[in-house]
Amino acid sequence: MTADGNEAVDIPEDIKSMEFEEALGALEEIVRNLESGQVSLEKSIDIYTRGTQLKAHCEAKLKDATARIEKITKSGNGSLSTSPLDSE
Template sequence: MADAKTSNEDLKTMSFEQAMAALEDVVAKLESGNASLEQSIDLYTKGTALKNHCEAKLKDAQAKIEKITLDASGNAAGTAPLDVE
């Protein structure tokens, strides 16, 4: 199944939304039960790569978000980097 494979280069250029759509497609194909064993393995491998890509994109986005800090009287005092675990 040629379209089940996703190269690292393809993933690097995918937006979060594109990767999520591709992951949803993989899940639908796996859940249909119509894929052969070999196709299922390829789809699972592609799905794992897409999931990892989405998680990395989310982590990058989260790191860019800033939280508003408040002074003692409750007024906005500026921003600080979001604490990312």
């Protein structure tokens, strides 16, 4: 398990090289396939596993983006401001 309570997932190199949008699209396709009920049990297990890898990759990309945004978001006096992006 990781520090945030999630299970650690080994992410294959082909997924690590994906941009966030590409990985998200692949994950959405997996969800559609699983929801269709037209996939064999063995194939469902395989694509579910890949889905967990894609999800972990997307979460890591989002966490990294959030950290980078927090680093560059400064208040008027130069101190770091970490307010949510959707706050106005």
